[in-house]
Structure formats: C-alpha cells, structure tokens
Amino acid sequence: MTTLHATPYNRDATGFYFTDALDYEAKSTLHVDRYGNLVEEFEIQFIDGDDAQLFEACGINQANLNIWFDDIEFLHDHEKVNLYYLVGVAGYTLSQALEKLDEPSITESSLRDAAEELFDECWLSSVPESVRFYVDYDKFARDCELSGDMTEFEYNNKTYTCTNSSAL
Template sequence: MSDLPRIYAASLADYNCGHLHGVWIDIDETTDVDEVREKISAMLGDSLAVIYREAEVAEEYAIHDFDNFQGFEVHEFESLDRVVTLARLIAEHGKAFAVFAENLTSGEDIDDIESAFTDQFVGEMSLEDYAYDYVDECLDLPEIARSYFDYEKFARDLELSGDMIEIEGFVFHCR
C-alpha cells in the first residue's frame, strides 16, 4: 500500500443497486483534477448496474473512503478540486503541510493556505536547531562568543516574541 493520499470513488447507481463498484485513486504531487475525473469516468463507464440493466446510466459518484490525508477529513461530496489540491500538497510536503494547515490557518481558501505555507515553513527541526542555524548563518559572532551563546534561550525568545513557532517538530515563521 502506498503512503500517498488516496480516495475511493464509488458509483452511486451501483451502490443503490447493491453493488460495491468503485476505484481507489492515488494522488501524488503531479496529479491534476482532470486525471482524477478521467479515472472516475472510466469507473462509471464500467458500471455493473448498467451492465446488468439495473440502471440506465451511471453518472454520479461519491467519495466513500480516503487514506493518508494526515488528519484531514474528506467528505462524501467534497469538491474534487479541493480534494486533489489538498492531497497534492500533502504528497509534496507531507505532515508539515497538515500540521501547518491545522494549527496556523483558519478557514482560508486552499490556495491561500498553500501560499502561506510556502512563505512560513522553515523546516523539520527543533526551534533550538533553527537558532543554531540562524546564528551560524546570519550573525557574525567570533568563535569564542559562539561557545557562550545561549541557543536555548534565543530559541525561546524567538517563540515568545511571536516570530517563530515549533509544532510537532516543524518550525514556522509567524507572519
């Protein structure tokens, strides 16, 4: 089984006729919504309910299951655009994106969340590790001063000032 986000799209005509007919669709960082729609259309085209003449046509579907969405709920009739964008971002950025979206956003559009994530994500590390990197790259301290510098307190100051935050091992700028 893949670790990619995936959905199970099921034919409603088949479901109403007592058949379990659907398709699992993996969504990676390159998947677009048209690819998902094509897979759903192909699944509907192979409808058992239509083959057995229990239904004239199978044209409606619902998302009956999902995996690997890092805590996000995918609802039965969720917009495919939103589902694919969310899955693509989780496939590309993993748990870091899910942690960001869950903790540092509040109902924004998925495109706005993606933009904010890109701007604010620093990396998978502790805030203290970030403090070490910051001092090393940005401050021109002599070697003797570095040995006395309190990185733990500096990391705490970054968090208390509201400039940075660490959540579940991921560091973000607070903007």
C-alpha cells in the same frame, strides 16, 4: 500512486476503489445501490500512498476531490510540507493555503536547531568570544516559539520548523 475509496452514505450500496479523477468519475456516475438507485454521496477515504497526513489535513472530501487531483497530488515534496503547515498547523483554509504556498520558510530541523542557526547567523559575531559559551540556545528557541516567530511540527515522521510563522 494514491489509492482512495469512495464509501457510499447509502447503506444499500457498496463502495469502490479509485486512483485518479477519471477513475472516480467513471465509477461514481454509474454507481447504484442494490435497488438500482443512483448513489450520489460518498465519503472519500485515503487507503494507500505517501500523503495520508496531507490528505487528512486538507479535509479532502467529495466536494473538493478535484483540488486533490488537480492542485495537490503532484506538488513537490517541499510544497507539500508547506501546504501541510498552512492547513494543518497554521489553520488556513485549503484555498487560502494554496494561494500562500510559497510563503512559509520551513527547514527540516528541530526548533532548537533552527533557533541556533538563526542566532549564529544574525548575532553570534557581535558576541565576544569569552561570552559565547554562555549563550543559551534552548531559551532562545523557547522565546522564538512563545513569540510566534518559529513553530515546530511533525509531518511524515520528520520534524520541521517554520522560521517565519509570525510573518504569515
């Protein structure tokens, strides 16, 4: 479960913790400062849960908080990785990324390992056995990265590689 905090921009008001849209709605609509004035604007802060990095990358705030609760929070883990890649690495807006959620081809591996697997699957069989020892996977991985075909990134303390970066 995710715990968030609504911090009022009004210095005369205190914030509150919430865990879902209904909780936020109930607390924010009746929240007043010490003079009894209704507080309308909040900064939304991620406090606890597994998706802090995704929350930050998506730029969740008071205006799009409903997207977090309706569309993002209950995504499968691989979909969260895809979304993080699209908004945090590839630079898509949140709405664009949600539309393209199934398009990235992402593997949990380093760029070098992903490049080696690609090379082996596509071209190794055409390389003579006596020459295979000379294949330089590090240079092939570097070329894949420089051409924009593959992108390595970190998410939730794991290394991932998008293997179709240039196709997005």
